[in-house]
Amino acid sequence: MNSRSPQAGGCLLFLAILVGLVVGLNKGLTGPGLIYGAIAGxxxxxxxxxxxxxQRH
Incomplete structure (x- = not known):
């Protein structure tokens, strides 16, 4: 059994959605901003x- 625990990548998804929302708000297009942020995340x-x-194997 490998003692190294896996890393979490969910924070990247969350941060990308937030960045997409902020960029979308600045451009007046919140929907596409959220979608592009979710895809990038x-x-x-x-x-x-x-x-x-x-890395684990």
Whole structure:
């Protein structure tokens, strides 16, 4: 059993959504800002997961 605990990438998703919201508010387009932020956060979280998984094996 591996003693190294996995890292959490959910904070990246949350922060990307918040950044997308702020950018969207500044441009007057909150909907697309949230969507783009969510997409970017999902990509970052999946990438972080794959990187952490590769490090554990």
């Amino acid at each position: 999902i990509i970052l979280a999946v990438g972080f997961y794959l990187f952490d998984r590769r």
